[in-house]
Amino acid sequence: MDKLGMSLELFTDEDYFSRMFRKSESKRTEHSARVSLKIFDIFCKHQGTTINEMIEMYQKLSKESDIRSICLSLDKFVNFLDQDHEGISKRKSPKTIKTYFGFVKSYLRICHGVKVSIDDVKDYIQFPKPRKVPRKAIPIKVLKLICNNASPQRRALYYTLISSGMRLGEALSLTKKNFHTNENPVRITIDAENTKTKESRETFITSEAFEKVQPILESKGDDEFVFTEYKDNIQAVINEDQVFGDLRVRLGLTERYIEQYFDAKHINLEELAVKYGLKEQRTILLPCKQPDFNEVSN
Numbered sequence: 001m002d003k004l005g006m007s008l009e010l011f012t013d014e015d016y017f018s019r020m021f022r023k024s025e026s027k028r029t030e031h032s033a034r035v036s037l038k039i040f041d042i043f044c045k046h047q048g049t050t051i052n053e054m055i056e057m058y059q060k061l062s063k064e065s066d067i068r069s070i071c072l073s074l075d076k077f078v079n080f081l082d083q084d085h086e087g088i089s090k091r092k093s094p095k096t097i098k099t100y101f102g103f104v105k106s107y108l109r110i111c112h113g114v115k116v117s118i119d120d121v122k123d124y125i126q127f128p129k130p131r132k133v134p135r136k137a138i139p140i141k142v143l144k145l146i147c148n149n150a151s152p153q154r155r156a157l158y159y160t161l162i163s164s165g166m167r168l169g170e171a172l173s174l175t176k177k178n179f180h181t182n183e184n185p186v187r188i189t190i191d192a193e194n195t196k197t198k199e200s201r202e203t204f205i206t207s208e209a210f211e212k213v214q215p216i217l218e219s220k221g222d223d224e225f226v227f228t229e230y231k232d233n234i235q236a237v238i239n240e241d242q243v244f245g246d247l248r249v250r251l252g253l254t255e256r257y258i259e260q261y262f263d264a265k266h267i268n269l270e271e272l273a274v275k276y277g278l279k280e281q282r283t284i285l286l287p288c289k290q291p292d293f294n295e296v297s298n
Contacts, residue, residue: 011111013037019110020103025198028169031234036103042089043080058114071116071124077104082128094130101127145251154243156212157227164203170194172236177222179213186210194233 021030041051049057054073061069081097084090092100105121108114143162147155161171166188173194180187185204192200205213216226230236248254 013107013111016107016111025193026196027232027234032099033103033107036100037107039081039089039100040077040104043077046080046085046088047076055108055112055114058108059112062114067116067120068124070114071120074101074104074116075125077101078125078127094128098127101125142253146247146253149247149251152212153216153227154240156209156216157240159209159212160205160227163206163209164188166190166203167196168240169233169237172225172228172230172240173233174226175223176217176220176226179217179226181210181214181217 017030017033020033021027023029037051044051044054047054058070058073061067078097078101080089081092081100082094105116108116147158150158157171160166161168164171170190173191174188178189178191180189185206186209188203188205190201190203192198195201213226220226225231225236228236228240230239
């Protein structure tokens with residue numbers, strides 16, 4: 001009971017996930033928080049304990065002001081993420097490790113009263129340095145190989161991603177009414193709730209990309225998703241990532257840079273336009289970014 005005689009409710013895991021969603025208005029952030037705690041649970045089991053027992057130990061250490069021991073335990077968690085564990089967990093990227101750690105640190109404080117300061121993190125926890133791999137342009141022959149071996153629907157998706165610069169999640173959120181086919185070039189509106197910045201925006205696709213998309217649009221209702229049957233966007237992204245990964249393996253395209261095929265900034269756009277006969281080069285050259293599904297694929 002507090003001073004006003006009111007009972008203090010526990011802040012549950014679901015309360016925490018709900019808070020993460022409200023903070024970002026993003027299901028992806030909520031999903032990342034869930035994955036982070038799932039990985040922390042796997043780490044605890046790898047250490048021969050449970051997540052509840054680990055948290056109870058942290059709470060006891062916190063009451064004793066032994067923050068050092070808490071941080072050194074969390075440093076082991078970081079080290080766990082930075083290694084491959086066959087049949088358990090794959091090595092995470094430095095960016096993903098920081099993301100997972102950030103959620104676990106926040107969860108411990110909000111739900112269990114275990115506070116670790118920024119200075120404590122700097123003093124006791126060593127994060128791996130980002131691995132800077134030079135990015136390569138994807139050769140036209142590789143793009144052609146991918147598209148020629150994809151299904152008609154996925155070929156249309158890949159052409160749309162390349163020519164518009166949309167994130168994968170944005171493209172998978174599109175319904176027929178987002179395509180303004182009476183305009184040239186075809187304009188696509190992306191609803192605010194489906195963008196990373198939560199601001200609606202517009203982009204365009206080339207005439208060749210539209211040729212691939214048009215048959216799909218003709219078979220869809222205004223409110224039907226164009227490129228997926230999944231209603232949940234996160235699941236749609238995961239599914240497409242898995243399908244593309246399988247296609248890469250089947251075609252022998254396992255070099256790391258192929259993972260960045262969605263990022264049109266690293267494609268030789270002028271050569272692409274010439275070889276594929278794309279006339280509206282201005283529509284390809286719109287600014288674009290790599291899509292955000294690395295915390296749920298890693």
